[in-house]
Amino acid sequence: MPKRSRIDVKGSFANGPLQARPLVALLDGRDCSIEMPILKDVATVAFCDAQSTSEIHEKVLNEAVGALMWHTIILTKEDLEKFKALRIIVRIGSGTDNIDVKAAGELGIAVCNVPGYGVEEVADTTMCLILNLYRRTYWLANMVREGKKFTGPEQVREAAHGCARIRGDTLGLVGLGRIGSAVALRAKAFGFNVIFYDPYLPDGIDKSLGLTRVYTLQDLLFQSDCVSLHCTLNEHNHHLINEFTIKQMRPGAFLVNTARGGLVDDETLALALKQGRIRAAALDVHENEPYNVFQGALKDAPNLICTPHAAFFSDASATELREMAATEIRRAIVGNIPEVLRNCVNKEYFMRTPPTAAAGGVAAAVYPEGLNGGYYTGALHHRAHSTTPHDGPHSTTNLGGSSSSALAPPPPAGANNSVAAAAAAVAAAAAAAAALLPSPVPPNAALPTVPHLSPQVGGMPLGIVSSQSHLSAPDPNNHLSSSIKSEVKVESTETP
Numbered sequence: 001m002p003k004r005s006r007i008d009v010k011g012s013f014a015n016g017p018l019q020a021r022p023l024v025a026l027l028d029g030r031d032c033s034i035e036m037p038i039l040k041d042v043a044t045v046a047f048c049d050a051q052s053t054s055e056i057h058e059k060v061l062n063e064a065v066g067a068l069m070w071h072t073i074i075l076t077k078e079d080l081e082k083f084k085a086l087r088i089i090v091r092i093g094s095g096t097d098n099i100d101v102k103a104a105g106e107l108g109i110a111v112c113n114v115p116g117y118g119v120e121e122v123a124d125t126t127m128c129l130i131l132n133l134y135r136r137t138y139w140l141a142n143m144v145r146e147g148k149k150f151t152g153p154e155q156v157r158e159a160a161h162g163c164a165r166i167r168g169d170t171l172g173l174v175g176l177g178r179i180g181s182a183v184a185l186r187a188k189a190f191g192f193n194v195i196f197y198d199p200y201l202p203d204g205i206d207k208s209l210g211l212t213r214v215y216t217l218q219d220l221l222f223q224s225d226c227v228s229l230h231c232t233l234n235e236h237n238h239h240l241i242n243e244f245t246i247k248q249m250r251p252g253a254f255l256v257n258t259a260r261g262g263l264v265d266d267e268t269l270a271l272a273l274k275q276g277r278i279r280a281a282a283l284d285v286h287e288n289e290p291y292n293v294f295q296g297a298l299k300d301a302p303n304l305i306c307t308p309h310a311a312f313f314s315d316a317s318a319t320e321l322r323e324m325a326a327t328e329i330r331r332a333i334v335g336n337i338p339e340v341l342r343n344c345v346n347k348e349y350f351m352r353t354p355p356t357a358a359a360g361g362v363a364a365a366v367y368p369e370g371l372n373g374g375y376y377t378g379a380l381h382h383r384a385h386s387t388t389p390h391d392g393p394h395s396t397t398n399l400g401g402s403s404s405s406a407l408a409p410p411p412p413a414g415a416n417n418s419v420a421a422a423a424a425a426v427a428a429a430a431a432a433a434a435a436l437l438p439s440p441v442p443p444n445a446a447l448p449t450v451p452h453l454s455p456q457v458g459g460m461p462l463g464i465v466s467s468q469s470h471l472s473a474p475d476p477n478n479h480l481s482s483s484i485k486s487e488v489k490v491e492s493t494e495t496p
Contacts, residue, residue, distance in 0.1 A: 021044055022042075022043050022044070022064075022065040022066060023043065023044050023059075023060065023063045023064045023065060023066075024039060024043045024044065024045050024064065024065070024066040024067070024068065024329055024333075025045075025046045025047070025048055025056075025060045025064040025066070025067050025068070026047040026067075026068045027050055027056065027067055027069040027073050028048070028049065028050055028051065028070050028072045028073040029047060029049060029068075029092075030047050030049045032045050032047050034319060034322040034326065035068065035322060035325070035326040035329075038323065038326040038327055038330055039326055039330055039333075042330060042333050042334060043066065043329075043330075043333055046064075048060060050073060051072065052073065052074070052079075053073075053075070053079040053082050061082050061083055062084045062085065063084075063085055064083060065086060065087045065088070065333075066087065066088050066089075066090070066329045066332060067086060067088070067089045067090070068089075068090050068092055068325055068329065069089065069092065069098075069099075070092050070093065071093055071289075071309075073098065075089070075098065075099045075100060076100050076103070077100045077103035080100060080103055080104055080109060081107065083109075086107075086109050087108070087109060087110065087332065087337065088110045088112065088328075088329065088332040088337065089109060089110070089111050089112070090112045090113070090114070090325045090326075090328045090329050091113045091114070091325075092114065092321060092322060092325045093114060093117075093312070094113050094114060094115045094232075095113070095233065095260060096111060096113050097232070097233045097234070097262070099111055101345055101346045102346070104346060105346040105350075106349065108349075110332065110338055110341060110344050110347075110350065111345050111346050112328050112332075112342075112345065113343050113345055114321055114328070114343065115177075115178065115343055116178065116324065116343075117312070117317055117321040117324055118312035118313070118314070118317040118320075118321060119178045119179055119182050120182065120317075121311060121312055121313065121317045122179045122182075122312055123179055123182035123183045123186055124186070125258060125307075125311035126179070126183045126228055126230075126256060126258045126311070127183065127190075129256050129258070129282035129284070129305060129307075130171070130187070130226060130254070130256055131166075131190075132282065132305060133226070133254045133256070133279075133280045133281075133282055133305070134163065134164045134166050134226075134254070135163055135164075136160055136162055136280075139159075139303075140159060143159055162279060162280070162303075166190050166191055166192060167190070167191030168191065168193065169191075169192060169193065169225040169226065170192070170194075170195060170223055170224050170225050170226075171184075171187045171194050171195070171224065171225070171226050171228065172195050172196070172214075172220040172221065172223065172227045173194065173195070173196040173197070173228050173230055174196075174198075174217065174220065174227065174228070174229045174230060174231050175196075175197075175198055175229065175230035175231030175232075175259070176196045176198040176201060176205065176209075176211075177230060179230050179258075180196065180198070180230035181209065183228060183230065184196065184209060184211055185209070192226075193212070194211050194212070195211065195212040195213070195214055195220060195223060195224065196211055196212075196213060196214070196220070197213075197214050197215070197217050197220040198213075198231075199215070217240075217245070218248050221245060221249045221250075222248055222249075222250065223250075224249070224250065224253060225250060225253055225254065226253060226254040226255075226256065227241075227249065227253060227254070227255050227256070228255075228256040228257075228258070229256070229257045229258070229259045229260075229263050230259050232259070232260065233260035233262045233263055238262050238263070239262070239263070239264070239265040239268075240263045240264070241255065241263060241264045241265060241268070241269065242265045242268050243265070243268045246268055246272050246277060247277075249277075249278070251276075251277055252276070252278075252279045253278060253279065254278070254279055254280055254281065254282075255269070255278055255280075255282075256281070256282045256283075257281075257282075257283045257285055258285060258311045259285060260285055261283070261285040261286040261287040261289065262287050264283070266286075266287060266298050267297040269281060269297075269298065269301070270297045270298050270300070270301040273301045273302055273303055273304060274300075274301065274302065279303065280303035280304070280305075281301075281303070281304050281305070282304075282305040282306075282307075283298075283304070283305070283307070284306075284307045284311040285309050285311075286306070286309070289309055290308065290309075291306055291308060291309075328342060328343065337350060338350040
């Protein structure tokens, strides 16, 4: 794939040395009051308030090297190709299903998320929804609001029909990440027997948390009185809860989803609620958002609680989320991609593996520069834990491979000594590796220009901005030209 043209984003600070002043854009929002104090000394920050890339100004498409985005805009491959200088996207949240992560990696764009924010809030909301389903608090409160009179135990019994006891019931968690684990700990305190299904976790997690692990989704659905979803959405689990899996659930089970709306088939869920196969359900996320209670398959579904994708929110978590996203952008600006990034979800596209010498499969110790001029080797990358067996690490020596036989000289006639054959193979490998090494550069020779490096600051290709140089006061001229102020809004760099 041809490389995108690079944009020189250098600028200058007032009364200071020449500095890189990259443009960072908030694509689908307006408020940059939290991000600005974190970024104002290293970047120009603009907000676009766009719902699609067609609403983003050309200057942002041409010059933005960083982008912050919520979940209200979608970036497909075609959208990503419109950005000419983009190097990093930080999703203000945990899910990245509204970004074509694979296409971004192929275009040299790092995609990051903020998985650690709002864990307590989502876990608390999940327990709140579970308690509402079991104790029917939501429906009883609505009855009181509507003026219903409870004059005796018969009326209470009729209104509270369906309320269930929690202690001793089995709560099944699909996914045991940060939020799933937090829900498990809370649920145990209420007396739930907690089981979970997560094929990506190593053995022993269940022992450390005092939970019961099942190894198939079918087992979890069959054993659970309440099922709660806490997994990411991808092409493999879209409509995880469908007609087939609902039939595997216990009749009268509860369903809670605070993960991703696309995990649940709304039409199948609506039918199951009407038939009573699922006693009640609570959804904070929806496949089509914002959710409209008057449209869609669920509009007439009984025993359903819907909230507006707000489980993550509290005043504290909202601030924490935006600070963590802005800090990730800052790390990318002043450091090297991908080493400095803490939550890069497509880091594999930035791996720099050494070229393999053909003779004997010996790997030459030649690593090309990283995106920002640093070096990133495969040895620094750790495979994610999984219970699925993986192939072992590739050996640096390939004895008897077809590539080695094609380049290695034939052994001397009549030579059967294995030591001599090994020595010949080592000599051939060394010769091939030496051929790959660059010739020595004279001391006074000018170094060649590497086209994919970021703009250098003081001769140091340390990143988009040199982390070694002293940053002066914010540039009062750090804003876009007045001719486009009406179309691209830029937050002031003055301290509020």
